[in-house]
Amino acid sequence: MELSPDDPRPVYLQVAAALRDGIGSGKYRPGSRLPSGRKLAKEFDIALMTAQSALRVLREEGAVISHQGRGVFVRDPSMSPASAKEANPVSLSLSQELEAIRGELRRVNDRLARLEAQADGSGEVSR
Structure with a gap:
């Protein structure tokens, strides 16, 4: 050119x-x-x-x-610029990975709450 x-x-x-x-x-x-x-x-x-x-x-x-x-x-x-960006496989993969991390954090948080309840002897989980 x-x-x-x-x-x-x-x-x-x-x-x-x-x-x-x-x-x-x-x-x-x-x-x-x-x-x-x-x-x-x-x-x-x-x-x-x-x-x-x-x-x-x-x-x-x-x-x-x-x-x-x-x-x-x-x-x-x-496609709109916003939807084109969302359709990007890298963005999609990152969204899925972030959701998996959030789920794992919820499980860890629940387990921590149970362990804290056992440690204080009440056996009751407070939220």
Whole structure:
């Protein structure tokens, strides 16, 4: 992809437009990962900050969703940004793990209450 020196838009907006065109043409399909900021910087021969600004524009438009440490992904246009984030397998896995931890904490809390009741001799569990 090349940038036009005659284009009056800032470079980061030109890059955002090129990526948007790639999304629209199907080059980048919903759920697919966009090139990293470093790859975009190299591909367009621009600064890393310029590439990151282009990705930020797409994020603000809701065209993409970024996941820290994983990358920037094309959002399915039929999904809202919030539901797309919830459908992310990593988020789903973390939610399930958190629920398992909460259940285990409830069991530990119940056991601790029983042990405390035995220790004070009353045998009665207070809550």
